[in-house]
Amino acid sequence: MSKERLAGKSAKCTAQKQSMCVKNTAPQNVVVILPDYNDEVSIGSVVLLTRYYADSVIVVDDDSPNRTAEIASKAGAEVIVHEVNKRKGATLKTVFAAIYDLGADIIVTMDSIVTMDSNSHHNPAEIPKLFGPIIIGKADMANGSRYLNGLDKYTLSYCRVGQNILDGVTKLNSGLQITDSQSGFRAFSALTKDIFRFKAQKMSIESEMLTDAGKPGLRIVGVEIGVRYDVDCSTVNPIKHGFGVFL
Template sequence: MSSLRGVDAASAEVPDQADPAAEPESAAGRSVVAVVPAYNEAENIESVVRDAAEYVDKVVVVDDKSSDDTASVAEASDADVVSHPMNMGVGAAIHTGYQVAIREGFDLVVQIDADGQHDPSFIPEMLAKLDEDDADMVIGSRWLNSSYKEYSAVRRAGIRFFTLEANVLGGLSITDVTSGYRVYRVSMLEDLGRPENSHWALEQTLEAARKDYEITEVSVPMPTETEGSQFDVETFMKYPARMLLTTMKVLIFR
């Protein structure tokens, strides 16, 4: 198990680069790694790793200083595990995973949640869509099927709110900017900055769009999130200020 040596996720201590000739390849001869950011998901991580491993060459779990056995369960499930020395948030966790993909020379990244919300059986379809649309990022969308109807009215309003912003400011035509189920070309990730923990998906999508990367979607049904992922009206009311900060960061600094 690897661990970070400081609070900057970019300085992650990751496994040594493997010999490319020794690595299996998939997706039309390209190497694919699944990045799974995880925090206190000991009950779910084994099945997520096992199911994702059927479609990728390696699964990397980034444990964000869980207080349960997430790291040890993931390691026992044959995932590569990188552990943060302190809880650093989802933006740091996914960035650490991207750094592993970059340093180990993978071509494609599949990002998947550790709570079981994202069905790994859709990975082949998402990889195929990447090629079909000659895209750099594929987002699994709940709005291209009826699963979004299971979400609360507040949740649906929040997703629509952020998606509208991404479409207006990024010149996009997508339906679900907040979805964390994504496929990326590593060449694009090398060109993007480290996302913040708050609204990382909006920030990442806006930056990619403004840098003229191609972004597309596929329909992926998803059940409602776990309790820890829910938010209420009070959280929704904080959106405008948070949106402004995220947007200004992309427009000015990226």
């Protein structure tokens, strides 16, 4: 790929990866995508934890000014490096375009945001919860949601108000009854990869993907997930972020 270079190879994970609810199904090649920028302190631990639940982990380093790519590679991830910062939409497009070459049956996207104590924004242990409905043939896509059982009391109030608005707009555009439309923790059957446009370059990519998925009538389920609330909101100004997604 132009302006991109391969910085490492993934190592197969030999640990028990399947949850009890899917352990009797046919083996599936699960590939986890971690879009990343400037996380050299913690990306290694996130990759190591994620590899326990996946056959391979791909880190897309979006032109980090440090050793993020090098450390991710040493931790066992396959690393794709953008030579210029392209934002999340382009990051996902890069990997989805290469999925068939990797032999993936299931794709999991997961935020690699980390906290000061090196814990991931999303919990890698919940990866089997997301790909479970796909493996057993009940869904083509799973959307991780914090809000399936009502409002989450730990989310900052202005973040949740904005989330409700964006959920409503996304439902109108996609026709899907979905909660947590801005979730970056999702699983997809590899057969869905050509459905997504990847036009949005910033965080609005999450809503765009749901809109695209709603058009062909894919089977989409919500899966309850947890999250680290000390990194719950984007570092971008929430009003600016919400308005951008709304447009």
